[in-house]
Amino acid sequence: MITVNEKEHVFHLHNGRMSYLFYVMDSGQLGHLYFGKELRSDGSYLHMVEKAHRPMTTYITEGDLYTSYEHLRQEYPTYGTSDYRYPALEVQGTDGSTLCKLEYQGYEIIPGKKPLPGLPATYVEEKGEAETLEIRMLDQWRGLEAVLSYTIFRDCDAIARSVRFINKGEEALFLDRAMSLSVDFPDGDYESVQLSGSWARERSIITRPLQPGVTAVSSMRGNSSHQHNPFLALKRRHTTEHTGDAYGFSLVYSGNFLAQAEVDNYNVLRVMLGINPFGFRWKLAPGGEFVTPEAVMVWSNQGLNGMSWQFHALYKNRLARGYWRDKERPVLINNWEATMFDYVEDDLVRFAQKAQECGIELFVLDDGWFGARNNDRAGLGDWKPNPAKLPNGIKGLAERIEALGMKFGLWFEPEMVNRDSDLFRTHPDYIIQTPGRSPSHGRNQFVLDFSRPEVVDEIYNQMYALLSNAKISYIKWDMNRSISECYSASLPADQQGEVFHRYILGVYDLHERLIRAFPELLIESCSSGGGRFDAGMLYYAPQGWTSDDSDAIERLKIQYGTSLVYPISSMGAHVSACPNSQVGRNTPIETRGNVAMTGAFGYELDLNKLSEEELKAVKQQVVFYKQNRKLLVQGAFYRLLSPFEGNFAAWEVAEHDGSRALVTVTRILSEINGPYRRLPLLGLDPDRKYHIYSKYLSYEAYGDELMQFGLMLEDQASGQIIEGSGGSGSCEDFRSLVYEVVGL
Ligand code: DGJ
Numbered sequence: 228m229i230t231v232n233e234k235e236h237v238f239h240l241h242n243g244r245m246s247y248l249f250y251v252m253d254s255g256q257l258g259h260l261y262f263g264k265e266l267r268s269d270g271s272y273l274h275m276v277e278k279a280h281r282p283m284t285t286y287i288t289e290g291d292l293y294t295s296y297e298h299l300r301q302e303y304p305t306y307g308t309s310d311y312r313y314p315a316l317e318v319q320g321t322d323g324s325t326l327c328k329l330e331y332q333g334y335e336i337i338p339g340k341k342p343l344p345g346l347p348a349t350y351v352e353e354k355g356e357a358e359t360l361e362i363r364m365l366d367q368w369r370g371l372e373a374v375l376s377y378t379i380f381r382d383c384d385a386i387a388r389s390v391r392f393i394n395k396g397e398e399a400l401f402l403d404r405a406m407s408l409s410v411d412f413p414d415g416d417y418e419s420v421q422l423s424g425s426w427a428r429e430r431s432i433i434t435r436p437l438q439p440g441v442t443a444v445s446s447m448r449g450n451s452s453h454q455h456n457p458f459l460a461l462k463r464r465h466t467t468e469h470t471g472d473a474y475g476f477s478l479v480y481s482g483n484f485l486a487q488a489e490v491d492n493y494n495v496l497r498v499m500l501g502i503n504p505f506g507f508r509w510k511l512a513p514g515g516e517f518v519t520p521e522a523v524m525v526w527s528n529q530g531l532n533g534m535s536w537q538f539h540a541l542y543k544n545r546l547a548r549g550y551w552r553d554k555e556r557p558v559l560i561n562n563w564e565a566t567m568f569d570y571v572e573d574d575l576v577r578f579a580q581k582a583q584e585c586g587i588e589l590f591v592l593d594d595g596w597f598g599a600r601n602n603d604r605a606g607l608g609d610w611k612p613n614p615a616k617l618p619n620g621i622k623g624l625a626e627r628i629e630a631l632g633m634k635f636g637l638w639f640e641p642e643m644v645n646r647d648s649d650l651f652r653t654h655p656d657y658i659i660q661t662p663g664r665s666p667s668h669g670r671n672q673f674v675l676d677f678s679r680p681e682v683v684d685e686i687y688n689q690m691y692a693l694l695s696n697a698k699i700s701y702i703k704w705d706m707n708r709s710i711s712e713c714y715s716a717s718l719p720a721d722q723q724g725e726v727f728h729r730y731i732l733g734v735y736d737l738h739e740r741l742i743r744a745f746p747e748l749l750i751e752s753c754s755s756g757g758g759r760f761d762a763g764m765l766y767y768a769p770q771g772w773t774s775d776d777s778d779a780i781e782r783l784k785i786q787y788g789t790s791l792v793y794p795i796s797s798m799g800a801h802v803s804a805c806p807n808s809q810v811g812r813n814t815p816i817e818t819r820g821n822v823a824m825t826g827a828f829g830y831e832l833d834l835n836k837l838s839e840e841e842l843k844a845v846k847q848q849v850v851f852y853k854q855n856r857k858l859l860v861q862g863a864f865y866r867l868l869s870p871f872e873g874n875f876a877a878w879e880v881a882e883h884d885g886s887r888a889l890v891t892v893t894r895i896l897s898e899i900n901g902p903y904r905r906l907p908l909l910g911l912d913p914d915r916k917y918h919i920y921s922k923y924l925s926y927e928a929y930g931d932e933l934m935q936f937g938l939m940l941e942d943q944a945s946g947q948i949i950e951g952s953g954g955s956g957s958c959e960d961f962r963s964l965v966y967e968v969v970g971l
Contacts, residue, residue, distance in 0.1 A: 228358040228379050229336050230268045237272055238334070238360060240379040240386060241265050245526050247379070247386055248272055249302045254287060254294075255330030257302035257362065257375075259411045263472065264528055276300075277413075285309035300411035300495060303364070303375055303390070305329060312489055312497050313441070317404035317504065320369055325403075329364035329373055336360055340378045340387070345732050347479050347766030348521045349378070349387050349545045356381050356545075370396025371511075383541045385525045387479075391518045394511040401721075402509040406485075406501030407478060407522035415439075415490035418464060420531065422456035422788050427776040427809055429453050429757035430788035432871055436464070437496065443487040445503050449674070449710030449727055450754055451481050451761040458792050459486040459500065466530055468866050469909065473527050473534040476500045477792050479546065480520035481763035482731035483507070506713065508724025520763070531791065532866055539794040539864060542762060547769040547797070550747045555856045556770065556796070557634060557749070558586065558849055559701070559829035563593035564777065564803050566833070568601050571616050576627050581834040583631045585842065586849035589701055589829075590628050591636035596621070598648055604671045607643045608650030610689040622697040629698055636701030636749070637693070641686045641737060643672045643707065650685070657682050659726070661714040669708025677733030678726050679717045687740055694745055704738075704768065706754040731763075738767035751799055751827070760789065770799050770827040777803035777831060778810045779822040780961055783876040783893055786826060787866060795880065796860040800826025802848070804836070816841050818963035820848035821891050825859060825878060828852050851965075855889060858882060862889075865909045870895065881910035885930065886970040892940060893963035905937030908968065921966045938966060 230239040236251035237260070248260035250273060260275050278299060280292045287294050287309055296310035306314035307326035318327045339354035351357045359378040365371070374391040388408045394400050415437050421444045422430040435442065444455035451457050457478035463471050476498060478484050483503035490496050500522045509517050523541065527533030544552070560582040562575060570578075579590040597613060600606030606613075612620045619626075625635040644651050644658060651658075651673075658673040660666040666673055675682050693699065715726045741748065752759060752768035756775030764771055774785045782800065789798055800823040805813045816837075823829070834845065852859070862880040867890070870876035874895050881888035890908065911917065911930035918927050923941040941964060 228381065229360050231334065231336075232271070235271065235273050236331075238362070239268055240360065240377060241268055242379055242381055242384065245384040247377070250276075251331045252299065256296070256328070257331065257364070259300040259302045262410055262412070262474070262524075263526060298493065300413065301409070302411075303329065303373070303409055304497070312491055313487065313499065314404065315406040315409035315499055315501075316373070317402070318366075318369065318371060319401045319403060321398045327366050327369065327371070329366050329371075332363040332365050334360060334362050343389055343518055343521055345735060346518065346520055347546070347735060347763045348389070349479070349523065349541055350548070351545065365395075369400060370394060371400055380541065380545075383525075383545075384527060384537045385523055385541050387521050387523050389519050389521045391516060392511060394513050394515050397513055399513065400511045402511060402517060403507065404504035405509070405517065405519050406499045407519040408476065408501065408524060409497065409499040410524065412461075412496040412498065415494045415496035416463070417461040417488075417496065419488050420460035420462060420791070421486070422458055422791060424453060426453045426755055426758070427774055428781065429760065429774050429785055430456055430791075431784060432788045432791065432869075437488055437490050439490045439492065441487055441489045443485060445483070445485040445505070447483050447503055447505050449482060449713065449730060450706060450759045451484060451763070452709070453755070453758045456792070457484040457486060457500070457761050459488065459498065460531065460534060460791070461488070461498070462531060468532045468869075469530040471528065471530050473531050475525045475534040475538060475792065477523045477538060477762050478520060479523060479762040479766065480731070481734065481759050481761050483727050502728060506724065506727055509728070510722050510725070523762070535791055535866075536863060538792045542765055542792075543794040543796060543861075546762060547765050549742060549769075551749050551769045553861070555860060556827045557588040557701075558852060559589040559591050559636065560587045560834070561591040561593055561703070561801065561829060561831045564808055564831045568595035570595070572618060572624055572627075575624060576631075577835065578833060579628050579631055579633060582830065583633050585834060585845050586853070587633070587830060589634040589636055591638065591701060591703060592624070593638040593703065594640070594705070596637070605645050605647035607640055607645040607672050608648040608675070610639065610686075610693060620697070621693055621699070625697040625699060634700040635698060636703065637699050638703045638705060639690060640705040640707060641690065642675050642677055642734065644675050645672050654685075656716055657685070659710055659713060659715065659730070661712040662716070664712055667711040669711075672708060674708065674710050676715050676717070676730070677737070678715045678729030679733070683733045683737050687737055690741065691744060694741070694748070699748070701749040701751065703751045703753055703772065706759055709758075735763070735767070742767060753799075757785070757789070760793070762792070765793070765797055770797050772799040773826065776809045777801055778807040778812050779814045779819045779963070780812060780895060781810060782822050783870040783895070786822070787870055787876060787878070790864060790866060790878075795825050795864055796827060798826040799829065800824075801829045801831040802845070803830075804832035812961070814961040815959070815963075816844045818893060818961050820844065821963040821965050822893065824848065824852050824855075824965070825880065825891055828856070858887065858889065863910055867906060867908070868892075874898070877906055879908055879910070885910055885912040885915065888968040890938060890966040890968060891963065892966065893961070895961065897958040897960050897962065899958055901942070904940040904942060906940055907935065907937040908933045911968065912970065916971045918969045918971055919966055920969070921964050924966070927971070933968065938968070
């Protein structure tokens with residue numbers, strides 16, 4: 228998978244479908260050559276380097292009027308000589324100089340892939356699945372070594388990158404910018420695609436044409452954020468969901484990030500991704516090391532959906548890990564939207580009992596069970612059950628739930644503390660705050676300084692005591708505010724720029740320790756919904772609460788957008804009560820079920836309050852989900868109709884061999900006497916006959932017809948007359964149907 232042209236110093240990573248090429252320049256720096264559809268491995272490519280004599284240019288060597296870093300496409304650029312674009316690396320020595328020049332020293336090819344210490348990363352199970360190229364670079368003047376690591380995967384069109392820095396000099400160095408990835412594309416004629424939004428409306432798809440200058444998304448909040456996801460894609464103007472070139476860049480990280488595309492005066496495009504340099508400064512003492520988070524770049528010539536498959540395949544199978552990775556996920560019920568903080572043990576058992584009657588498998592007790600937590604002003608930090616609500620403790624409640632034949636899950640917000648808590652009273656110094664300034668609060672809470680190992684230990688010990696004492700099968704790990712007044716009492720002045728990153732390392736450390744101690748525990752990540760829904764979290768928690776907005780119609784966009792990068796098995800999705808608590812909308816129970824089922828499925832309402840008819844629907848949904856969850860976790864996901872573009876949302880999940888598919892179609896607003904509609908499907912066998920079932924339809928057709936002419940949509944929504952309706956047709960907003968397409 229990795230070919231090295233020793234004569235020309237060209238490195239070629241290829242896997243039969245995709246190529247990535249770079250070379251060593253005469254000056255020793257690395258130049259970028261190509262990224263895209265595979266090129267032949269015996270080719271010679273140095274003529275791709277474009278450099279000409281141009282006015283107003285700074286050249287590297289006296290007498291040479293052709294060679295300027297400003298004109299050369301680079302691989303891991305630094306600043307200070309003649310490249311005036313944003314660099315991947317910025318380093319300052321104790322002399323104050325920021326000049327840096329990395330020169331090639333050698334390379335190594337390693338079968339498989341090494342783990343990244345303390346950081347989430349993709350992995351292999353067998354060495355043959357991937358090959359890793361490590362390029363050793365050195366700034367001789369400073370003694371800074373940089374090892375650039377590239378892993379190419381055999382079965383997936385993805386390259387994982389990271390950089391390890393080692394200070395081999397005698398003086399401290401400061402890394403002010405250390406990106407995980409940088410790629411220079413020969414032209415900037417692309418549109419960028421980002422996932423942006425806010426609390427309760429996360430990850431909307433936003434597409435904009437690149438223009439000269441910088442297009443960027445970032446977070447400086449301490450968490451990857453609701454506002455922007457650590458991801459950026461590039462597509463050509465004519466690229467669609469299913470055709471054309473698309474590149475995706477995703478950071479396997481949960482803290483501050485920067486994803487940036489810069490188009491220069493020669494229309495060269497530089498993409499970079501990594502820890503946000505704003506607020507970052509890492510002190511590298513002599514002998515010290517720093518490893519960047521991993522960034523994954525994928526390519527597809529099958530449009531944005533093709534890009535998503537690469538991410539889904541890699542993240543589902545080689546980022547998510549452990550006991551739950553390939554397992555069917557339990558149908559859960561969570562009490563939050565039904566009860567908020569107001570409950571006692573018997574209420575919860577009644578709640579769970581009804582759920583058990585409906586076939587639900589896991590009861591999750593959300594916020595409010597611990598310390599003095601009767602509202603959001605107290606209790607965080609005191610992870611001991613409140614005896615007034617739970618007289619038999621968590622152990623007693625878990626036993627009652629298990630006796631119903633269900634599993635028991637519990638909510639935590641490990642990184643936070645309320646002023647009104649025993650933990651704060653004992654250790655007021657444990658929070659992130661700047662000395663002499665008053666700390667801002669979010670939801671009346673403060674952020675514990677997880678950059679300090681003793682703080683992580685304290686929370687680990689509390690969680691361990693509970694998890695080892697009661698039968699807890701699942702935890703929901705919440706995080707409900709961003710960091711402010713960032714400063715750690717445990718670090719000296721010249722290391723305060725490390726706090727954001729050290730904080731995230733502390734979060735990862737706690738996750739890792741819990742997973743080691745309780746390998747069968749299912750962890751669902753959460754951050755006021757989707758404020759930290761990122762690839763970093765997926766390494767520890769195979770599912771995440773996608774958004775605090777549980778309205779089925781809002782969820783169409785949220786889940787559709789999220790699917791650009793993340794597999795549907797990772798998206799927690801629940802049926803909640805109507806009118807919906809976030810937007811006040813009423814939607815049919817079928818629609819709520821259909822939308823939530825293309826996710827890690829569950830309920831978030833009091834089933835005791837449903838009508839007999841609704842309960843019947845819930846029971847049918849649970850049966851249907853259980854019959855299909857294997858497909859829903861492992862199948863190939865196709866986006867068919869975008870809720871960002873019209874009145875319909877449609878998606879399909881198909882077996883990889885095309886033997887079966889489920890197609891979910893939701894019409895948002897009803898329309899009267901509209902057109903007949905067909906929906907071309909994907910991923911079926913053209914020569915195979917299929918039976919199509921839906922609530923109202925049943926017919927047979929070959930795969931070629933279903934993919935070309937399309938699935939014929941039942942169309943009551945647009946005014947089709949139904950027998951017995953009095954001839955007026957039937958209209959209703961927010962209708963949705965699932966079509967089963969079963970190979971015969
Ligand atoms: C925010 C989460 O997103 C909700 O699902 C719920 O767990 C609340 N926190 C509880 O405080």
